[in-house]
Amino acid sequence: METLWQDLRYGARQLARSPGFTVVAVLTLALGIGATTAIFTVFHAALLRPLPYESPERLVHLWEVSSRQDFDRMEASYPNYLDWKEKSTTLAGLGGYSGAGFTVVAGDAVERISATRVTANFFSVLGVKPILGRDFLPEEDQPGQRSVLLTYGYWQRRFAADPGIVGRTLTMDGQAWTVVGVLPPEFQFSLRGASEAWTALDLNEDRRNRRSLHWLNVVARLKPETTRAQAEEDLRAIQQRLGAQHPESNSGQSARVVPLREEITGRVRPLVLVLMAAVTCVLLIACVNVANLMLARAAGRRKEMAVRAALGAGRGRLVVQVLTESLLLALLAGGVGVLLAGWGVEVLVGAVPDSLLRDSLVYLRGLTVDRVALAFALLTTLTTTVLFGLAPALAASRVSPGESLKESGRLSAAAGRSRLRQGLVVSEVALALMLLIGAGFIVQSLDRLLEVKLGFDPQNLLTFRLLLPEAKYSQPEQVAGFVRELRGQLESLPGVTGVTTVTNLPVTNDGNTNILVIEGVPRPPGQEPEASTRIVSPNYFSTLRIPVLEGRGFEPGDTLNAPYAVIVNQELVRRHLPQMNPLGRRVTFLSNGALATIVGVAGDVRLGRLDVSMRPTVYLSDQQVPVNGLGVIVRTANNPTSILPAVRSRVQALDSELPLFLVSTMDELLAGSPAVFERRYLTLLLGALAVSALALAVVGLYGVMAYSVTQRTQEIGIRVALGAQGRHILRLVVGQGMKLAVLGVAIGLTGALGLTQLLSSLLFGISATDPMTFAGVSLLLAMVAGVACWIPARRAMHVDPMVALRYE
Secondary structure, rough: HHHHHHHHHHHHHHHHOHHHHHHHEEEEEEEHHHHHHHHHHHHHHHHHOOOOOOOHHEEEEEEEEEEOOOOOOOOHHHHHHHHHEEEHEEEEEEEEEEEEEEEEEEEEEEEEEEEEEEEEOHHHOOOOOOOOOOOOOOHHOOOOOOOEEOOHHHHHHHHOOOOHHHOOOEEEEEEEEEEEEEEEOOOOHHOOOOOEEEEEEEHHHHHHHOOOOOOOOEEEEEEEOOOOOHHHHHHHHHHHHHHHHHHHHOOOOEEEEEEEHHHHHOOOOOHHHHHHHHHHHHHHHHHHHHHHHHHHHHOOOOOHHHHHHHHHOHHHHHHHHHHHHHHHHHHHHHHHHHHHHHHHHHHHHHOOOOHHHHOOOOHHHHOOOOOHHHHHHHHHHHHHHHHHHHHHHHHHHOOOOHHHHOOHHHHHHHHHHHHHHHHHEEEEEHHHHHHHHHHHHHHHHHHHHOOOOOOOOOEEEEEEEEEOOOOOOOOOOHHHHHHHHHHHHHHOOOEEEEEEEOOOOOOOOOOEEEEEOOOOOOOOOOOOOOOEOOOOOOOOHHHHOOOEEOOOOOOOOOOOOOOOOEEEEEEHHHHHHHOOOOOOOOEOOOOOOOEEEEEEEOOOOOOOOOOOOOOOOOEEEEEOOOOOOEEEEEEEOHHHHHHHHHHHHHHHOOOOOOOOEEEEEHHHHOOOHHHHHHHHHHHHHHHHHHHHHHHHHHHHHHHHHHHHHHHHHHHHHHHHHOOOOHHHHHHHHHHHHHHHHHHHHHHHHHHHHHHHHHHHHHOOOOOOOHHHHHHOOOOOHHHHHHHHOOOOOOOOOOOOOOHHHHHO
């Protein structure tokens, strides 16, 4: 212990004597450790941290699978859910959930909250118990029940953590609901975003009994010793039996079982893994640079090490001494790195759009550098000690007192260290090339994604949502009348050029789907086409500037009492009515047996993710099929946000208990869409890491070449004295450096092929083996490396032979 303390004090004195070296080394390592710790914090929250449920590894999400290619998985129908629950031999319990929302009225305050409706046993399946009150009772699954559980955050925010909340009545959507409990603070269910209230299912007759109505999301708990594959096989067998018993609704359907962790984080897994791999590369490059600095420093301390060896210090003792100095450097860098990591986590989370933090990335909200991250930072610090300290320590210990104490031993001793430094630079170049190629692919993917044709004009569009309470707007005539009046009021505002409504806004999600039977297009049961369904105002196409290519749009005569008219998109015609005239053809909706006539064909519109192909779509008029949930779109002549106060005023004048929620411009919706966010986020972070890696690699290459020129000063002087021209010296030095760069590029290309395969799920419009990207980035790195070699080569060209010959 006394020896260790002595080494620490000696190491501290040595570092204090070289403040320039110490500051550069500490900052280089701190950036690597800080960035790695920050990314690991996100990595741990997304992929490693246990879900806040009992035995979360046994929780799975269940999907129905259709033979239709466009919608390969879908929610369960309630009758199918009951059959799974009754007949499964591999599942210990099943619970269902579905999205909802409520307008809460308390005195003069009106607010819109996000909510989730669940089966009575949902929380028992998850293993979650309320901290106040009770869970739902089995009978509360029946129609007309009005029980609600509050989340801990909403209980604190809205009710000031009042312990007497249980048993109180809330007015939600014009009806009285009884608070039966409060959920624990750690509870979150990312698949439903930031729900603030949880209610039991309110099953009407249609949802309870219709097998063709797919609306219920299902989670389940595997029995002990049961695998996911066994559960999937079990459910598939049940689905096959149901297909034989109910061919009209279940033919051609199967089931899929997905681990709940994968369901929650599956989309971000590739992104987080790529960032973790990239930041690890940067840390390795930082370690290589510091190792090179340590090797150069060791060259200047060879006589010191020779004296210590001559006085009896063994090789192991010298290695320990140098490693102790490396440990001090790493600990200093680790402390600074943790501070940087805290700031880095704030930047990483702050760059995520609020809509995604609210809806799908809930586990990132309030993220900080916790004990696990600190432990990781400590482990990283110790690992870097070995990575950058071991090679210099071994090099310093290989000292011959006799030769080192003689001036002439200088050149011969430098050869081994030079080869080691060159090898380290090759690894730097290889890692930097991998990151640059990865960043190049992501930049091109983002560029091509942003060029995707949306099918409508997104400029100057204000969007928001309204939900008409069913207790107040129970009749279709009331809903249709409100929508007409709303459009009229908003269209009269100055600067407004169009107003329309739609069930689901473009580029937000695919929305509801319907299975269709198209006249003249016979299909066997289970093979009928499926299409996204949008219920829109008659002026939807003109407001969004979507062309109606054939037939007509919706007209005033398309009313509640008129036969249903539908407009289909080009994709539906292309897939299911090729070389046929769609106009006048009748369509039957299998979900309810409704019959409609195709009156027009509209252009294709991106409904959900921008990186997903166009979907077959059917449009119905909201004057024929009124709906209580409205997405409102207002087109303006100028900045759409400027009319928001006037819009709120007009809506409040129509109904004072209708709050606007999810207010956004269409440009903001596009920027916050998951497909754009993933690539833009990765572009910024991977680009920053790649540039950092390139800078470190270039500095490392420059350092090696400058050191090489210094070591070869006498040789260069002799060459000049014998008649070598400046171009010969330039070619000698640059050639040596470019050999290292080319070798690094060759190794990096091999590693980049593996990285791009990891990136493949995030690429759009470009192949993971695109040769132009590989060649272009390699050429760019070679050019930058050439500049790094040229600078010390210029200095070598001006070596004075007389000075060089006296160098030793």
